[in-house]
Structures are given as structure tokens and as C-alpha cells.
Amino acid sequence: MGKGTGNDDERHEERREMITLESDRLHFRFPDVHERAECSVSFQRTLRIPDDDTPYPLPPGLGNFPLRHVDDYKSRLPAERLRRGGVLMPMHQAEAMWISFGSDFSHPAYPFAVKIATGKVCAVSGEGWTNHLNRDPQDYVVLPEQPWIDGYCVEKGVIRQFIAMPLGEGYTVEEQITGVAEHGGVQIVAYPMKAERYEAILAKHRARRRSRAQVLHSPPRVQSPSMGLAPGGLMRQEIYDDPYGLDAWDQRHASRCFVTIANSAQWMAMTGEKPPTDPPTAKQYASAGLPWFDYYDGDTEAVSGAEKFTDLSSVADLGAQKGETPLHENESLTETRVVRLAPTGPRPVREPGSS
Template sequence: MALGLDRDVLVFAFPEIHPDAVLRVEFQRTLRVPDDGRRHFLPPGLGRFPLRAVDDLDPARLPAGWKRRGGVAMPMWQAEACWLNFSSPSGYPFLLKVAAGKVNAVNGKPWDNAPDFEDQDYVEVPGQPWLDGFCVEKGVVRQFVAMPLGAGATAEEQITGRAEHGGVQLLAHPLKAALWEARLAERRRWETEECTTSIMASASSVRACVLSDMGLAPGGSIVQSIAEAQERPDAWDLSARSRCFVHLANSLAWQAIAGEAPPTVPPTAADYARAGLPWFEWYGDRPAKAGSATLAGLKSVVAFGQETGAALVPENEGFEPPEPVRLGPLARSPLEGRW
């Protein structure tokens, strides 16, 4: 197995399993949706966050624990939001676990290397094209928002009471090679019979006090489903595994850590909406997973700030939500159109 970077994309490759077994994960900069009681559509991607291998950074400049954990690092402004974009170039299936501060973003449980097939704690790629936040209820996530580790607002601190890990944790398992070969053979049969429907098409992504360590806290609500698992537990090759720790650095400290300037501060969601730019809505063809009661019980960044008196979020202006651009396999326009 191999773990690498390709133009700010994290690449999980399993050539010993199959040449097609390649998973790509990117962290997209985005707008922080207002925490105003509304359920917002999917915000756009504003470009990839820069990712740097920890081993390539000056050890003398790294926060404690980074060198030991390895992985990659990226900068985020306080209260900046992100979403994770997943793709498998060949359509090869993967089981992918995502956690923030070693709190699982799908079911809210503590990190465990082993997949939980009873209470699904992972997403399947293809099938789940992206993840914008913590799964709090069926069809709704709370946006990933960066907060300083130690301020108390991160999901990790609210659940465990400790500011120990921060960052984002990823773990991938590929499908068993024999199953993939059988599906390829079936697809070739279909293609020979001139069938134009591909059973392996993957969803495409259209959207796209200074403390150095950061974690992720729940922000505003976004309409997004976490697809229920379709593969059988025994379909996954659990003997093949690759993990990565993604360290989050406050952008104000990024120059000192990485020796380069961080990205600029993103625009506000209200400014973006006033400019008439698009939002998105995903119409998937898979049943949605129920949310986590643990994650649903977390305080959002705004609620935490109001309760503690801390000025954690510089702006939370609401706006009238626009008509979204529909994406996905079921994104057909209604027959009556728009009048």
C-alpha cells in the first residue's frame, strides 16, 4: 500500500491488491453556512487546501506530537469551514472512516481501527461523493468548522472533555480484488452487448490568542445524506489498510510552521449569496443513514460561544436561500419547470 500527495490531494493506493485500487481525498475550502436555525444547501468548493507532508516540514517548527503522528498538515483560519471530496478514478470501491479529534464523524463514537458494521461508522466510495460535516440526523450534517484546540468547542472536547488529538483522521480499506475482477468481467459483458448503462459509474464532484493546533467543531446545518452501506461486510479486504492523520494548523501560524503564506480569508456565505453564485443539492439514489444522537447533542460553535461568552465566530449573517443547482443520479428537473 502507498500513501502520497498529488497536487494537494491525498492518495491512498493499494497496488498489491489491484492496480485500480486508488482512492483520492481532497479538503475543499468553502463558505461557513450561518448557524441560524435553517437547513442550508451544499456550499461550493473554493479550491483545495494546501496539504504538506509532515516529514517535509522543519521538525523544530512543528507543534508537539506532529512528528510522531506523521501524516500531512494543512492551514485553516479560525471559524473557517471545509468539506471532504472523495473519488475513485476507476470506480474501485473503498470503505473510508473519517474522524475529527478521533471522534467518528458518522456515528459519534471514539476512534476504532476496526469498522463497525452494526452501527455504520464509515462511508463507501463511490456512493458518498463528499462529506461536509458531522452526521446529526437523517439527511442533515453539522458543518465542519475549525476551532482552536483548547477552547472547548471542538467535537472532541465536547465529547471527551480533553483537547488531545485535534485534526482529522482517515482510514481506508479496499474491496477484495476478486470481487472487483468479477464486476469488471460483468461490465465487459455488458459493453460487448452494447449496453450503454455502466454499473460502475462513480459520482463526480462538481462543487468543489493564536493556537497552532486546530480541531473541527459543528457549525450550521446542511442538507446532506450519509448513504447507507451497500456492500456486505465480507466484501472488504480488512487485511489491507491505510491510515492518515491530517493536522490542522491555525493559518496565522502556518507561515512559521510551513514557511509559506496561508490562503486568504474566504468570503462570507451572505456575500456569496448576494453575488448570486450557486449552491448545490445532491439527489442520491441510496437510502440515507440515521444520524448520531451523540453528535446531535453537540453544541454548535455559535451556541458554544453564546454560552461561554467567547467570540469564536466573526460573522453569522443569515440570508434568503437561493434555488440550488441539483446534482446526482436523481437530479432531474421537475416537468413543470420554473415559472
């Protein structure tokens, strides 16, 4: 593994790859691989869709969650959180999010394979964390083909939304899959495409054009920010199959980041900042006539759902089993205005809109 915001037990030779935090977005750069090998990741606030076993379209982005360097608050964090490094992010309990991916602004964009896990359980395959890519089943998303991921891949073309819940109460995917509440948070590792493979893509692109003419780093310590992600409502979303093949990715170079999730009280105690206010409910948003979204790439095959997620209980279902109501304002929606997005030209942006 290369240098990044997470710490590895093994140290390899010095490389220049790095992760920087810029405007609440993580930027992964690999100049030793290729001058264009760069991608970014942000965490988007969004509506929590109803958890009623009805697949909904994609909700909008309501702005980035704020991110802060863990090392800036080392006097307030327990040693285990500091050892992981990375960044700190606030989420209200039962708040939803989606993860947005971006490539550099060159064309064609530099491809990446990116692994996303919550509590060290892969959001694509349901398998435990490994420091390498796996193809069968695929345990990563491919950029730029995958513009975002909103949740756990439970079946082909359907995900369950990422929902923040406390560790230790049995709701998180980590607890449901592994039986323990240990890690929480979000884990990300990015692998760039091999330079020679990208150069071949670039050469084809040029031929077609001719034919047409902040690196991541004494008050009392606060309670450990033990928040994880749990499966929420169903959403229509495809996780796309790798069109390049496992051999395309330069697994000698990788950068990893651990995102620690803090609840609103913990965030205020550590940073002195107020967290973002609660987003509107899905019902309020839909009643205002604002758009939802559908994204479909007919040229790319979707992966199947993870077998490990077959027996997952959603937050609402598990709450009912426990005699609890963890999701307030969980009413079903009968009407939504859906805007169709397609991967043509510049990458689509999901936002509330005004028309």
C-alpha cells in the same frame, strides 16, 4: 495496518500500499490488492454557512487547502506531532471545509470504505476511533457512492458543517464528546474492496457493455498547532448506507493518514508561506447570485444520525452559552440559487460557477 502517513504501534509484514501527496491531494494506492485499487482525498475550502439552525444546501468548493509533508518541518514541530506523521494543513479560525473523495478513472470505479474522524471521533457514528470497520452503527463512507462529506452526521439527511476552532476552548467535537482536548486534526483510513468482489462487479459491467455493444516524509520550534474541528451550521446532506456489506472490504490492507491543522500564524511560522485568504461570506456569495448545490441519490439509502451527536452544541450555540461571539458575519440567508446534482454519468463537481 499497512504503511501510510500515520504511524502504528504494531508493524505487519511489508506491503506496497502507500499514500502519496500530489497537487494538494492524498492518493491511496493498494497494488497488492488490485491494480485498480486507488482513491484520493482532498480538503476543500468553502463558505461557512450560517449557524442558525436552518438547514442550507451544499456550498461550493473554492479550491483545495494546501497540504505539506509534516516531516519537511520536523525541526519546527513538537515530537508528538512528528510521531503522528502525515500532512499539515492551514485553516483560519472559524473557517469551514468539506472533504472530497475521488476514485481511479477506470469504470466501474474501484470501491473503498473510508473512515473519517476529527480528534479521533468518527464523523459518521460519533464513536471513538477504532482500527477496523463497524457496521452497527456504520462508521465509514463508501466510495464512489459518497462523493463528499461536509460535516458531522447529526440526523438522517442532515449534517453540521466542519468548522475550525482552537483546542482547549470547548468548541470542538472532540472536547464535547470526550471531555478532553488531545488530538485535534483529521484522521483518515482507507480500506479497498476485496479484489474478488471487484472482479465480480467488473464482470457484470463488461457483460452489460457487451449486451449494449510523493510518498509522505534549524529554526526554533513553534507552538503546537492545536486546532480541531467543531460543528457549525446545518446542511442538507445524506451519508449513504453501505450497499456492499462489511464482508466486501479487505481489512487486511489499510492506509491511515493524520492531518494536522495549523492556524494561519502557525502555518506561516512553520512553512514560511502565507495561508489562503479568507473566503467570502455566505451572504456575499449569495448576493452575487452564485449557485449552491443539492445532491441526491434516490437509489441509495442514507444512514441515520449518530446518537452521540444528539447533544452537540454548535459553535454559535456554545458561544452564546459562554457569552462569546466566535462566528462573525453569521447572518441568515433568505434566498439561494440551488443547482441540483445527480449521480448520473461522471461524478459531479461542486464549484462556484459563473452563470
